Amino acid sequence: MPYVLLEDDPARAGGVLLRHASDDGLVDPATEAVAARDLPAAVARLEVDHPRWVWDDTARRYPPLLRAGVRVERCHDLRLCHTILRHSAYSATSDLARAPRGPWDHRRPDEPPPAEPDLLDELTLLDDPGAPVAPPPTDDAPLDVPGELTRQLAAVTGATEPGRLRLLLAAESTGGLIAQEMRHDGMPWDVAAHDAILTGLLGARPRTGGRPARLEALTEQIRTALVQPTLNPDSQPDLLRGLRLAGFDVSSTSKWEIREIDHPVRDALLEYKTLSRLLSANGWAWMDTWIHDGRFRPEYVPGGVVSGRWATNGGGALQLPAAIRGAVRADPGWRLVVADAAQLEPRVLAAMSRDAAMAAAGRQADLYQGVVDAGIVATRSDAKYAMLGAIYGATTGASAALMPQLTRAYPQAVALVEAAARAGERGEVVTTWLGRSSPAPDAAWQDELRAASGEGAAADDVRMVRRRARDWGRFTRNFVVQGTAAEWALCWMAALRRRLRDVEGRPHLVFFLHDEVMVHSPADVADQVADVVRDAAVEAGRLLFGATPVEFALNVSVVESYDRAK
Template sequence: MPAYVLLTRDAHARTATLTSLGPDGTPEAGPDVVVPDDALADVVGRVEAQAHPRWVWDDTRRWYPALLAAGVRVDRCHDLRLCHAILRLAADAAGSRLQAAPPGPFDAPAPHAPAAREPDLLDALRELTDEDEDPPPAGGTPDDPLGGTTAPAGDLLAELRDQLDAVAGSARPGRLRLLLAAESGGALLAAEMQHDGLPWDPVRHDELLTDLVGPRPLGGGRPRRLEDLAAQVRDLLNDPRLNPDSQPHLLAALRRQGFSLGSTSKWEVRELDHPVVEPLLEYKRLSRLLSANGWAWLDAWVRDGRFRPTYVVGGVVTGRWATDGGGALQLPASLRGAARADPGWRLVVADAAQLEPRVLAAMSGDRAMAEAARGADLYQRIADAGTVPTRKDAKYALLGAIYGATTGTAGMLMPRLTRAYPQAVALVEAAARAGERGEPVSTWLGRTSPPASAAFLDRLGAAGAEGSDPDDVRDARRRARDRGRFTRNFVVQGTAAEWALCWLASLRRRLRDIGDGRAHLVFFLHDEVVVHSPASDADEVAQAVRDAADEAGRLLFGSAPVEFALDLSVVESYADA
C-alpha cells in the first residue's frame, strides 16, 4: 500500500496523474495512473477506500472542492503549499536543503490570500476585527473544475522530498510532523465546512435585521432606523448636510463643536461630553452591521439555506485562520439567531475557555498557573487565590502579559502576576526580548515568526552606534518594542492555533464513528466549533468534542497538568449557545 499518492494535472489534456510513493517520497514500482478529469473523483474514491493513503497535492483549495462536489472525501493529505510556508521559516529545520533553495513557486503568496494583520492588545480587550474583502470566486470554472494546472510531477516530487528531509533532519521532527499533518488536515476541513455550510435561515435573518435597522429599503438608501439616527446626528451637530458615513465630514463637524479628535473611532467618540455620542455610536454600530452582514451579505453568502464562507488556513502569520470574505470570523451576536439547525437536528457549540492563558501555562510548565487552569474559569481562580483583586483584573493582567500591555490596569498588575507565575511570565518576556533584538521566535510545534526586516535591523544597529541621533534612538526603540509585543504574542497565539487544529482533527475523526456518521463540523472560529448533528446523536457528539479537546492537549503537551475546559451547549439556534 502506498504511503502517499501524488496528484498532478495536465490542464491541456484534461487529465490527472496519480503517482504512488513510499514513506520517503520515492515512487513505488508500477506505472503512474492517468485518468481523465471526469473520472478522477471515482478513481480517488476507490483508492481512498482501498489504500487509505496520504494525498499529496500542491494546494487543497484547488483539488478538494471538486472532489467534495462529486461526493468524495479523503481522510488525510499533505498540502505542499501550506507545509512549504511552515518549513521555509522553521528554526528547527535550519540548514535544510529546502531553506537553502532560492525562492520558487511555493514562496509566492497563495492566490487571494489576505494580508496578515499582526495581533495587538486592543484585539483582545476590545474584540475589534477588520472588515473582510469580498473574494473572487474560489476554485475553477464549470469547464475546468480543478482550476488550472499544477507544476510538473517531478517538481512536486522534489518539493515533497525536500519537505520530508527537512522534517527528518530537524531539531524536533515529531513536533514538526504533527504541525504539518494538522495544518494539512485543517485545509481538508476548511473545504468541507465550505461545502457543507452552516445552516442559516434567511427569513429569520431578514426578521432580525428588520427589527434592528428597519425594513429593507426599495431602490437603495438607508433603512428607516439608520436614517432617523443620521437625522439626530445632523441636528445635534448643527450640520443639516452632514454625511455620517464620511469620516472627514464627521470629524470636521465634531471639531466645530470644539472637540480635538484624531479620528471618529468609537473609542474616541465615547469619551466626548456631548448629546451626540449615544445616537452617533448607535448609528456607527448599525451601519457596520448592515455593511458587514446586511441584506447584500445575505444575498452573496447564503445559498440553499447554508452560509458557506471561504476559510484561509494559516491566513494569519501566527497560524490562525482568516477568510477570503463573508465575515465568518466575526458573525455578530445580534444575527446568530439565523443560524438554526435543520428539523430533527441540533447545533453542538463548544468554546475553549481562556485558551491562550491555558496554553501559556502548559508551554511554560508553570505549575501554579496550571493549578489555576483546573476548572472552567481560570480568571476567577486567579482572583480567588488572591493574586489580583478581581476576575476582571485577572483577565486584564493575563492578556496584558500575552499581548504586551505596559500601561493602565494590565501594566500595574504585572508585578503581582510575575510573583505568582514566574515561569509563565518569563516565557513571554523572553519572546519579547528576542523580538526586540530582531530574532525570530517559534511556537510549541515549530511555526517560526517571519524574520525582522533589513530596515529594522539597520535602524537597531544605527541606534546602538556611538553618537547616534536621539530621534533615531527613540524611533528604533519604539519599533523594537512593537516587534517585541508581536513576538511575545506569537508564541502563545500560534501555539493556541496549533492546539485548535489538533482539536479539529481529532473531532473530525471521532464524528465519523457516531451514529451513521452524519454529524459534521460546520463552523470554526479560533477557539470555537459548531457541529451540526442529528438530535439523537447530540449527546454523544458533545462528549466527542470534550474527548477531542483532551486529546489535543495530550498531543501537544503530553502529561502537562493543564485542563482545557470547554463551554458547551446543545441548541437549536446558535444564539442560544
C-alpha cells in the same frame, strides 16, 4: 500505502497522474493516468486503503471530490507545509529552507496574501475579498510534486524537533481538508430569521436603496444636534469636520473618541455607527451574496495569519456579530453543538511553560477565578487584566500594575513570554510549540536597530527605534502563545473530525473561530457529539504537551440557534 501523490498530467488537460510513495519519500516510478471525470472514482477506490494524499493545494484539489461525494481521510498539502518548513527555525538548515524562492513560494492566483502583524495589539485577520494577490508563477511547467515531497520529508527528518514538525504538518493539512468540507457543507442559515433581525433593528429593507428607517432617523438626530442639516454621517471627512465645527476637539471619528464627547449627539452617533456597520457587514446585500440554499459558505484560509490562525477570503465568517447569530439555526430534527475553549491562551501558556501553579489555577473551569482563589489578585477582573497583559505585553494601566503579582505567582509562565519579547526586541525569530516561526523584521529595521545602538546616535532616533523594538517584542511575545493556541485548535478539530466519523447520522463541523467550533448534528446524537467534542479537546492537549496537568476546559451547548449558546 503511506502516500498517494496526485499531480497534473502534462499530456492531458484536466487529467492527473497518480503514483505511490513510501514513508521515506521513495516514489514508485509507475504512474496511473486518470481523466478529470474519472478522478473521484479513482480516489474512492484507493481511499479504502487509508492513504495520505499528497497534492499541491487542498483548496484546488478537494472541492471537485466533495462535489462528487468523495471525502478523504488524510492529506499532505504541499503548499501549506512548504510555508511552515520554509520559515521554521526547526528546519532552518534544510535545503528547502535555504533554497532560492521557487514556484512553491507563490500563492495561487485567487489566494489572498497572509495578514501582516499589527504590532500595536495582536495579529490582524485578513477578511478582504478585494485584497491584492501576488502574480502567479510565469513558468507553465507542472509543479514537481514528488520532488517537493522528498524535500519536505528530508527537512523534517533533519529538523531539530522532527516529531513536533510532523504533528504540525499533519494538523495543518487536516485543517485544509476541514476548511473545504465546512465550505461544502455550509453553516445552516435561516434567511427569514435574518431578515426579521435586520428589520427589527433597522426598519424595513429599503426598496430603492438609501438608508433604512432607523438610520435615517438617527441621521436627522445627528444633523439637528450638530446644527448641520447636510452632514453625511457615512462620510468620515464630513463627520470629522462637522464635529470640529461643533467645537469638539477630536482627531478621528472612532467610537473611542466619540464616547468621550459630553453632548447629546454622542449616543446617536454610537448607535448609528453600530447599526451602519451591521448593515454594511451583514445586512441584506451580504445575505443576498453569501447565503444560498439555506447555507453560509465562506472561503476559509488556513494559516491566513502569520501566527497560524485562520482568515477568510470574504464573507466575514470570523467576525459574525452577536446581533445576527439568531439566524444561524439548525435544520429541523438537528441541533448545533457549540463549544469554545475557556481562556485558551492562558492555559496554553501554562502548558508551554510547565508552570505548575498556573496549571493548578486552570483546573477550575474558570482559570481567572482560580487565580483569585489562589490569592494572587483580588478580583476576577484583575486576574483577566493581569493575564492578558502578560500575553499581550501591556505596559500601562491596570494590566501593567498587576504584573508584579503575576510574576511572583507564575515565574515560569511570565519568563517564557518575557523571553519571547526580548528576542523580538533584538530582531530575532521566535517559534511556537510545534514549530511555526515568526517573520523576522526586514533589513532596514535591523539596520536602524544597529545604528541606534552605536555611538553618536541622535536621541530622537534612539527613542523611535526603541519604540519600534518594543512594538515588535509585543508581537513576538503574543506570537508564541497565540500561535501555539492555534496549533492546539487545529489538533482539536482534527481529533474531532476523526471521532465524528464513528457517530451515526453524519454530524459534521460547520464553523470554526480560533477557539470555538460548531457541529451540525442530528438531535438524537447531539449529546453524544458534545462528549466527543470534549474528548477531542483532551486528546489535543495530550498530543501537544504529553502528560500535562493543564486542563483545557470547554463551554459546550446543545442548541437550536447560535444565539442561545452559552
